[in-house]
Amino acid sequence: MQKMILVDYTKCTGCRLCETVCSVANSSVCNPDRARIKVVRWEWQGLQIPTLCQQCEEPVCMGVCPTKALSKDSTMGYVKLNQFLCIGCKLCLQTCPFGAMAYDFVKKEMMKCEFCDGDPACVKFCETKALQFVDVSDASLKKKRELGAKVLIAIGKGEEAF
């Protein structure tokens, strides 16, 4: 089943626990700069947006990779990075529209979100459920229901529905 980490931007409180647990789970170190997920914050406005790999269907990173180190995982659909093939040219970093490809400056290799083998640490620790690990098809259904709820409230049927 195709999976994705669905982000509800309204629920993020900016605690950055996702970053620390990601770095511990994937790099055995507590270092947000080595996390695959990044919460970008506008401190004074109190705004925060979690950003991570969108696991594109036609990944630009995969297209530009000269050594075919990047490929699509056939079961969960994430973009997989093969460290043995990667030469660290950073073309993927340059072309990714989301800044999701990152460079691990300690190991001197590329790093990216690979769903923690199907149990993403960031999602597990996100108490407000700003991050959810869902089937891609369910994700759109879920969003449709959210839209429906907004419409019901707008037309004054909110109380009946909820």
Added chain:
Amino acid sequence: MPLRSKIAIIDLSNNKITKESIPEKMRRLYLGGRGIGAHLIYNHVEPKTDPLGPGNALVISAGFLTGTVAPASSRTHIGCKSPLTNGFGSSNMGGFFGPELKFAGFEHLVIKGASPKPVYLWVHDGEIEIRDASHLWGKDTFETPQIIREELGDEEIKVACIGIAGENLVKLANFRTGLKNTAGRTGTGCVAGSKKLKAIAVRGRLGLQIARPKEALEYAKRAIDQIMSTKVAKAMGIDGTSFIWNVTNTSGLLEFYNGQVNKFKDWQKLTIEAFDEKYKTGMLGCFNCTVHCSHQFRINDGPWAGTFGGGPEYNTQTALGSFGADNWETLLVGWHLANKYGIDTTGWSNDVRGTMELYQRGIINKEVTGGLDLSWENANQLIPVLLELTAKREGFGAILAEGSLGIIRALSKYSKDVEYYILHVKGLGKLGNVDRAQPSFALGIATSTRGADHLRSRPAIDHLHLPEDVLKKIYGGYVSSDFRSYDGKARMVRWHELTYAVVDCLGTCKFQTVFFSPNLPAYKEWVKYLRYNTGLEFTEEELFDIGERVYTLERMFNYREAGFTRKDDRVPERCIREPLKYGLPAIKGAHIDRDKFNKLLDEYYELHGWDKEGLPLPETLKRLELDKETSDLIKKENQ
């Protein structure tokens, strides 16, 4: 790695910077954060120094667990010799500054000497630079971080800074970081101002090596589940600390008009529900915190339209909302300005309340206040005006800027009663809540090593009426479950003093500990946080002993610097002489009984191993291995 975090000693007089590792022995004795901070303050502050002279040391301390995956590991402790009390200055803040400091390789910054011109520190990946801050002098605490980020070209930089109050040596000035987080108390910002230190900017990419990553993650998840299963965590996530405002108000546990009454006719205008309806824009969390108790607000209309910030906090509600201000906008604007200028809302409000009562009683008049009418009904207008005057030390603000003791000194010529109306303990202003109905709360503010304050020892769970066998299990001896009783409360307060000291050493948030509920993490959990994150083994007893060592060392510092003894472990006279006029039957009529309180003090000193004057006995110092610290107490024994 946690064990490799360093101490940096920065002398601003000669621009000399030295870096030292933290020996394991120091960890075993003082753990980290407030503990190692206290040890550094004790040894780096020149004895009997002027708090605003170069002999004082400002110590910035991240906790031992700050920046690790232990829940809510966000805290930073800031200490010095306090210009308000002349004793131990100490304050704590959350946010993201402490973790970033750890990621940059440092746990403690000891800032000594004084610079002739404004400077800021740029701490990054094991390096420290002292940089010119002339262009930042005069900027507020909102502008300063942004200018530094732009200048250094990194949006991820975390900044702790002082506002113009600190620059102008307002004794209530504080150190702030981010939208909301503030090490508010004891005048740390004033000491920074005296050193011409405007800000500390940090950025770290070194990270912290976790000793047992897999287990640290698993255990963090378990602890978070434990924390989030409590009712208090849920309530905090919705209303922040303000969730207690309605209860304390209706029961009569809040003081108004400087403690003259414990009832406010307009309290319903200041409920958190009223705030939510008009001003709330969301909730924020500090680093690694799942509870997210920080409100965000925005004022959308009126003269202050566009003002936004983090908060409110229950403490601000009780501080700014206890002298007649009857609308949220006043409180939010007051908070915004206090943060912008960098002033402690708790202490400042206490002092303003006191002077307003002096005005009410005709002890001071418009000649003294520079033409200001300090009547209670003017509170809404007075708050922004007085905050600005205080920050700029202009007019009556110059008197307020001196803090409780300074006000008493300045105004006692008008009446000998001035001291009675300026409520403080050891020079630190009191909170706006009732202490005289609960002997445990009263003992706590009386004996606190930083003066009148709740975060040193407040046993909030004294109000939960827990079964006595549960209390016995927590405190290791009899403690009455009646919050009005004196029985066992010395044991209770001492336990909380030592326990909160441990929490401040760890650098995790007090709100995720026994502060609010016996079901929240305590020693059993902390031992595991430490094991998995740092690889160091501590027993629960060892941690408790560390708490005792830290508390006793702070006590020794207070004796050395300010000569504090039993006479200073007091509550404001009003708490003894004036029974509460309103409230529930259990609260109405309550006051502190002088004789019973004295007995409570005796009992408390005995439990601590201190003499009748409240000074640690030689055997206590030896047991805690404090006999190696250079102390007047030790010298006294040897003479």
